[in-house]
Amino acid sequence: MKKISFFLSIIFICSAISIFVSADQPKAKIIDVIKIDNYIINPVIAKIISNSIQKAEEKKSICVVLQLDTPGGLLESTRNIVKDILNSKTPVVVYISPSGSRAGSAGVFITYASHIAAMAPSTNIGAAHPVGIGFTPKLPKKEGMESKEREEKPTDIMSDKIINDTVAWIKSIAESRNRNIKWAEDAVRKSVSITEVEALKKKVIEIIAVDLEDLVKKLNGRRVKTIYETITLDTKDASLNFIVPSRQERILNSIAHPFVAYILLMLGIMGLIFEFTSPGIGFPGIAGLICLLVAFFAFQLFPVNYLGIVLIILAFVLFIAEALTPTFGLLILGGLASLIFGSLLLMKTPHPFFHVSLTYILPVVLATAGISVFLIGNAIKTHRKKVMTGKEGLLNCEATTITKLNPEGKVFCHGEIWNASSLDNKKIDKKQKVKVVEIKGLKLIVSKAQTYGLRQNVGGR
Template sequence: MKARIVRIAVWLAVLCVALVWAASAAGAEPGSPRVLVLQARGVINPVVSAYIQRGVAEAKVGGYDAVVVELDTPGGLETSMREIVQSILASDVPVVVYVYPPGGRAASAGLFIAMAAHVAAMAPNTNIGSAHPVGIGGSPTGEQAAPDPVMNAKVENDAVAYIRSLAARRNRNADWAEKGVRQSLNVPEQEAVDLRVVDLVANDLPSLLNQIDGREVQLQSGTVRLRTAGAATVAYPMNALESLIHSLADPNIAYILLTIGVYGLIYELASPGAIFPGIAGVVALVLAFFILGMLPINYAALALILFGFALLIAEVVVAPGVGILGFGGLASLVVGSLLLLGTGVPGLSVSPFAIGAVTATSALFFLVVVRGVRNAYRRRPSTGRPALVGQIGTARTDLAPEGMVFVDGELWRARVEGAPVQAGARVRAERVDGLTLIVKAV
């Protein structure tokens, strides 16, 4: 009976697998086009770069007919942007950049990526442009803002030459692309099509695939005609680790983790043996520097932040009270925080609210918590041998110079400093020498 039940269960399982396979086969006929769909949302950073490069490579290995990158970005790092552009230019599979969803944008580094695409499309209510170098961060250069016109011109001209070459390669409007860099021009979707900045407007992904079907694009290997009408779309999301790191790659998170890490280490040093604050501090600092390593930080500003923390510690430990060290520490902390990521691009700057919260918390932490720990260390001991120092007692025997005294409810062997003391005289404990109390006559 049991064997029969097992056989029936096995046949049912085989039947289910066959039905699933048949359904899959019906939905994707042999030779039907397939498109790999990636989503690049937020700041263009090393995580996004690695993700897109991996997706383009997967499209080639998997035999896909095209790659669609749904793009919505305020900008990002020059190095990451150039890596993405290079992977698109070298791709053996057509890459379609689709500014999506409605309300999205391809700003700054996003304009360069769209210009490099074999096909560039936009959803309704999207915009593209604003690629002028802005120092560090979301500009196409990612360099520090230059203090002189010559260096500014150098950075700007480099970006202009790059975007003009990309536009010319894809037969797009190189003159407007240059204005998008020099003048930070930004246009909505339909105007972008009219100006030949992008190729078309599509309401959604199926509409996009139907519109680009039959277009000829130029790959490294030659001209290819797109087969995308009715194509099966395969989502290719970031893996769990990439999603986590991309979510953490936020200047505000890095800034707060840096603060928590410093707090933890300082508290561990002020109160040895607590263990947890020290461990938490090290973990927070490692995460903070890992995130900052993906961002174009100003190291002089980071030094100012750390110097500010050092001044606040000195204010509490060396010169108690709100004074010049405390004010200097807070000022250094604020200035360093403002300059840490001095960019006007959303997503690549520290929020003023985060700076204010950290500054206020730092003042409270150092002026209350750390000072309390310090005062606890300075408080006179109330138990043990050190507590006997300064206590008044009575000589139970003559001290000439040694004898016995009664101090703090206990009988102690004592040695007098100075003239001998008679039994019954009052003495004061000066210090403890091993098991002997050193006293003086009162």
């Protein structure tokens, strides 16, 4: 009994010491860093940021640094990111870097939503007009209004609604973060853009930092107000934890690019054409179908103009028509024009980063058109060829009787000796030319050859 009590006492003392030592040790100070390096803001990027903020809250990180370089992106994705930042328990620092980076369009809203905004030297921020974040306002046609007058009117009721809503949104963000409201409105209405020095003077940002190390030093001691509490940042001797997106997130983000989606669409159509023109292989058809499904998934992330897709499909219809009814290349030229215009009109927004460059379109179009016409033309030629093998290849062929047909006997056809029977049970002498008119099992039905309408028997396959 005494031994048991002794061992229990030792266990209790060891446990108490370990608890005391662990309580005495300071918790590791971690700053999570997410890199958005020249990416379009899309649902995948929004999900990556949301997951990273959630993980930082669970780990109780000091703050999350969003290292930002973006030309802009989609409005819905931007709204989701802004919501996550505004409602985050962990302070979020947006750092526009490295030098040469920009926070354009959607990047302005994300920067304004941050608890602390910072920029590296030689960076810029601005140009937040709604057309740059997934909107394409259209001017309605009014009776009695000439087209020139419509062009002179920069806005209409719908575009005014969009702009006013976006202005109200960024003003509310600016008020909650105590940032320059006037400049925020100008960034939306007038698409103004400023450098990091001007941004600091205008109270758009709070810090100019050369690099992440410099940023961490300048963050130390700053007071940050979240929706839950006011926090004083203690970043001294903090370690940086670079968050790497999962493999699935990286793959989805690679797909969520206009050029990648366009290439997948072309490959998908080509795969199906290859399968239909060379049936029985299977792989091109399956690969093409997968490419098409992935392409249409990617197109859901962008403002797609369905007229562009219709023109692309029309191009392939014209290629098929050219193969069926040769028009000396006229339909091919029409298909090329349709494919080029369809590719250019694919994205329904004037913003350049949503469009596929003509530099990429032309080689893709020429390669696609050439391969498609070759495959379709080859398939049609093959189907039009007369069958030369098997039973079908024997019909209407010339044969030679090697025995007398009375009415049955032997004939020589396609390098082989066949049992034969004469049509209508007529007698045919030996070494006579006959024509195969029917095949019954392994017997040829022949008639006496005429001087025309025969396929010559070359004596072999």
